[in-house]
Amino acid sequence: MDEVGRGALAGPVTVGVAVVDRAVGVVPVTLRDSKLLRPSERVTLVPEVESWALEVRTGTASPAEIDAFGIVAALRLAGSRALAALPRELRPDLVLLDGVHDWLTPPPAGLFPDDAAAGTADAGSLPSSVADEDAEEVLAPWDGPVRTVVKGDLRCASIAAASVVAKVDRDALMTGLHDRHPAYGWAGNKGYGSAAHRAAILERGATDLHRRSWNLGLAGR
Numbered sequence: 001m002d003e004v005g006r007g008a009l010a011g012p013v014t015v016g017v018a019v020v021d022r023a024v025g026v027v028p029v030t031l032r033d034s035k036l037l038r039p040s041e042r043v044t045l046v047p048e049v050e051s052w053a054l055e056v057r058t059g060t061a062s063p064a065e066i067d068a069f070g071i072v073a074a075l076r077l078a079g080s081r082a083l084a085a086l087p088r089e090l091r092p093d094l095v096l097l098d099g100v101h102d103w104l105t106p107p108p109a110g111l112f113p114d115d116a117a118a119g120t121a122d123a124g125s126l127p128s129s130v131a132d133e134d135a136e137e138v139l140a141p142w143d144g145p146v147r148t149v150v151k152g153d154l155r156c157a158s159i160a161a162a163s164v165v166a167k168v169d170r171d172a173l174m175t176g177l178h179d180r181h182p183a184y185g186w187a188g189n190k191g192y193g194s195a196a197h198r199a200a201i202l203e204r205g206a207t208d209l210h211r212r213s214w215n216l217g218l219a220g221r
Contacts, residue, residue, distance in 0.1 A: 001082070002163040003075055004034070009201070010184065010210045011174050011191035012060040013071070015078040016166030018053040018158045029053055031160050033153035034167035042168050049161045055097055056161065057085040058169045067213040074101045079100050080139045094145050098152035098159045120144040163221040172179050181207050 005013040028048040030041065037045065050056055059081025061074035069077065083091070097104055152159040171190055178187035182205070184200045191197075191209075201216050210216060 001079060001095050001104070002159050002164065002166060003078070004166045005191065006071060006075070007117045007193075008191035008211075009193045009214055009216060010063065010171065010186065010207070011177065012059055012062050013066060013074055013078055014060045014166045014170040014173075015075065015082045016056065016058045016162035016164075016169070017079070017082045017086070017092075017095075018049065018161035018165065019055045019086065019092055020053050020158045020161075024054075025052060027157045031157055031164070033160055034163040035153070037164070039171065042164050042171075046168050049164055053158070053161055055086055055090045055163065056165045058166050059083070060170075060173075061087060063209055063211045066211050070213075072101075072103050076106065076141065077139070079104045080141060083142060092144070094147060095142065096152060096156055097146050097148050097158055098156075098163070100148055100150055102146045102148055104142050105146050138211050177189055177209060181209070 001015060001017045003013055003015045005011060028045060030037075030045055031049065031052075034042055043050060059078040061069075061081075066074040066079060083095075086092075110134070112218060140198040149156050153163045154160070174186045174190040178185075183204055185194065185196050188194070189197045198217060201218065206212055206216055206218060
């Protein structure tokens with residue numbers, strides 16, 4: 001499992017999961033961390049990853065959810081959505097998570113009493129969305145084992161596969177959103193804080209797809 005979009009100023013955070021087992025075949029020759037691949041290489045690699053893994057899925061958390069819950073809980077929400085999208089028979093026995101911090105496992109109950117009182121995602125079960133107040137679905141948090149892998153996207157093929165799928169999905173989404181707000185250049189910067197993107201925010205303000213809890217340079221405006 002790996003995430004993309006964590007540090008962006010606009011758009012969702014996306015988490016990818018690639019399920020493999022001990023009988024998995026030969027790793028695609030060009031598979032590596034998505035950041036080391038050109039966009040065209042990532043797109044070409046997705047069908048190979050889908051053929052190699054037992055299943056791949058992605059989940060997202062919106063800018064509104066990031067603002068409401070914070071980035072760590074939003075990552076947990078996106079990861080839980082990716083896992084929930086898997087067929088039941090392919091629920092993994094272990095999640096290998098890129099990085100040092102386990103953001104997928106919920107914190108112990110009562111660790112954040114103020115958050116629990118406020119009903120945030122760190123309080124246990126995860127709301128399906130903050131945008132749909134009528135949504136009845138509640139996502140169960142992951143309760144299985146998690147192993148963090150430092151530089152996992154370089155060392156672990158399943159994490160690299162998850163990284164590629166998540167990156168391609170999120171890039172396509174941000175490119176598709178470009179026409180709604182072309183001044184911000186999302187087709188190129190994918191929502192990250194390029195100089196041109198930050199300048200557009202200062203000139204035009206933030207959109208509904210910006211993370212308003214982020215430092216957008218609009219303090220006092």
